[in-house]
Amino acid sequence: MTSRTLKVAQWVAASATLALSLVPVGASAAGKYGPGASDTEIKLGQTMPYSGPASAYGTIGKVQTAYFKMVNDQGGVNGRKINLISVDDGYSPPKTVEQVRKLVEQDEVLALFNTLGTAPNSAIHKYVNSKRVPHLLLSTGATKWGDPKNYPWTIGFNLSYQAEGMIYAKWLLKNKPDAKIAVLYQNDDYGKDLLKGVKDGLAAKGAKMIIAEATYEVSDPTVDSQILTLKNSGADTFINIATPKFSAQAIRKAYDSGWKPLHIVNNVGASIGSVLTPVGLDKSVGLMTLQYYKDPNDTQWKDDPAMLEWRAFMGRYYREGDPKDASNMYGYLAAQTMVQILKQCGNDLTRENVMRQAASLKNFKLPLLLPGMTVNTSATDFFLMEQGQLAKFTGTQWQGFGDVLGAND
């Protein structure tokens, strides 16, 4: 080698070293990464009740795994594949703590996504906030998840139960102020939260409207006895705060015993596929509920492009899942929102940025939400779903009426 070549080589080596030393640590050529993220992969963690009393909701985790697979097949998010690590906690808080610690400390996921259940999420609430792990789109309607001041890393998803209850109460105050209300509710945080929303909405003016209340446990075989008691109270309005199986039993028993109140069914127990069809569509005419997404069985959305896309997805990626099951559509909506958050992150996939983007959803439209609804979050507003529309069942579809309402209207 000539001395000139040597000098060039030295110069090249020196420049290269200088250039490399300027590249910030922890980043590669394409972006900034926190734990669980890289050029090729984004790791998300989740606990779901695949077993135990709430195993009916396990399908949510499955439909989301299928959805991310579809997204990956189409190229992923900004070129990165989503890896959803979804594990079973059996709806048992100690197990949730164990699994989430594993996801955070061993699997080192970028964020937690759509972890299900109020008690399970309560158990990990402090932990994830102290570890600064994004705790995103919780699968529970409890109202305490929208608290950016004290828990800046937790952001909910569902239309809160209290908001739903309040909307029913306000409607009754306006349209049926002399109603005599009977309530059936599941004896846990979900049931009590919705009931609280109703009572808060009725406030002092309507406090006397509720004349009878009855509870049931998840382990009860039927709610027939409770329906009889409520019917006997003479109420002409019935608020049904029950999960699908018990909601179906309540609707059927009310019909069979000849009780014909104004029957308001909460959103969780109003799915055409999981509730009304087993009961009998003819027995469900006149039911009222609050909706925020399109019911997959509703004939009015038969040719809706978003609905066709949904059915195609289910047919191709999640054959064993039931496209008529509202839980599946719910999981799909949450997964779409997650993908949007990740898209907004661009190449900055640190936990801080993920949280920032989750709190910056502006007029985000999900095509399966009812027309006119958008998703908005901000640094002070950690509630995603805040709107709904009241609907009446015609015998074949949920006919929406009135405006899209917000909880604060």
Added chain:
Amino acid sequence: MDLLIHQVLSGLATGGIYASVALALVMIYQATHEVNFAQGEMAMFATYLAWTLLQAGLPYWVAFFITVIVAFVGGVVIERVIIRPVENAPILAVVTVFIGLLVIFNSVAGWIFSYTIKPFPSPFPEQPLFGNAYLSSHELGSMGITLVLLLMLFVFFRFTPLGLAMRAAAQNPVSSRLVGVRVGWMLALGWGLAAAIGAIAGMMIAPVVFLEPNMMGGVLLYAFAGALLGGIDSPGGAVVGGFLVGILENIVGAYLGTELKFTVALVLIVTVLVIRPSGLFGKIHVSRV
């Protein structure tokens, strides 16, 4: 007053559900002196079998009888294949095997059939009998079927040689073998019959509570309570116990509030048992020292 009558009759209806499952429990107890905790899940699984046959287009009674026969065979097979290896193990090891079976049936049912509730048809007409507003035809019909089963069991155990052999095999296997009773097959037969009764119970229950993998959980517990209240070694007692538990549950729920329904019913049952430890109609066991 009207509410009381209504609650009592409605309690009879749910009690009928508990009574039919209690009958299956008593069946297996009389045949094997063990209580099969997996009884409820086996009944649920059999009902799913019936549902599958109905989905395939078979008429109701054909599906019904095929299910009962398959359940019977299934029960025999389970006893011979799964329970036999632990026949001589300590009783608690056997109970653990039962728990294992329970968990397997529940998990597999959820995996194959998913957790969405499914409607299950009733063979009885929609219109209530005589147009009464208290009990539907299905509820009356299933109570009737439970009573028929009870009668058949009673006759079987009391008046047939096979029934006698089964009772002997359970109470005193050693002596029974000495007189030529095939104890092993008696146990298997007991399991088969219990599984068949359970399948019938499941098919009567599903139209009321909707078919899903966890449908038998709560029912099994109340059925146990009923069987114990009436006396686990008395089929008639277990059936009466089942009805009583149903009525008790409803009355407590209606008049004392629904939140501690189960606890109060439990306290009442334990109180009865403390006074009469073998249940209302059970035989008092005298053991010689």
Added chain:
Amino acid sequence: MTNKPALSRNQVIGIAVLLVAACVLPFFIANYRVFQLTLALAYAIAILGLNMLIGFNGQISLGHGAFYAIGAYTAAILMDKANMPYWLTIPIAGIVCLAAGFLFGLPALRLEGLYLAIATLALGIAMPQILKHKAFEHWTGGSQGLVIIKPEAPEWLKISQDQWLYFFTLAWTVLLFFIAWNLLRGRVGRAMVAIRDQPVAAQAMGVNTSIYKALTFGVSALYTGMAGALGAIAVQFVAPDSFTLFLSFSLFIGVVIGGLASISGAIYGALFIQFIPNIADEISKAAPWAIYGVFLIVFMYVMPTGVAGFIRMLRVRLLRGRVSQ
């Protein structure tokens, strides 16, 4: 009358090795694994308690999760409402459960075998409902449960919170196991076993069966309650959903798998119920509990007397082999 012989030299060496390993392990594994082991230790205490009742005294309980829950909630309420230091809540939880267990054991005296099993089963189911009830909501937090603040390790020890809680639980485990071992190999233990095997003869010999049976229930509840308190502090959260019938069944399974009437069995049982569900989950995502059920059945085929019974049998075979040489 002499006590049963103390442990053989080999057994003492074995226990010493185990203790050393237990003390050294947390420094070599990840923090969340330390957390899992802490839970396993708590389960071991609970299973030991239940084994006293089922294995040594012959009274079946399918609802011991209820006592675990009472212990856990006692600790949580004392820490939350009375600002009590965490280490004081453990013995208090034990005393509360001793009383509760004794009180439940009294009417249970009249119930035998299957009836007792179902009565305890019903207790196990009723407990979460009682915990959720409106009347106690102010104390228990209702369905929402209570959050517990994680205890800090003392300043002068440079270890993590998880490691500190592990050692705290380990200390209690060693203490409680030692007490149980002493209790069970002495007069009390013999009386308990006599009541299990030949109740009429025992009574004829002057053993006060009623008091012993009720007391055994109480002591068994005491152990399980303290385990519950330790578990609650490790998890930092209590809610009715944490103490379902599934927990009662798990403790029962732990006793049987570990080995009836065996103290060392409690450890095997605890490891089984803590880690086998995770393994089953790895094997099959579709139906993990079916795999767990298969595990249960296979274990019972191979080791009907539990792991401890199996090991005992192996030791006897080996000994026999050596002697015959």
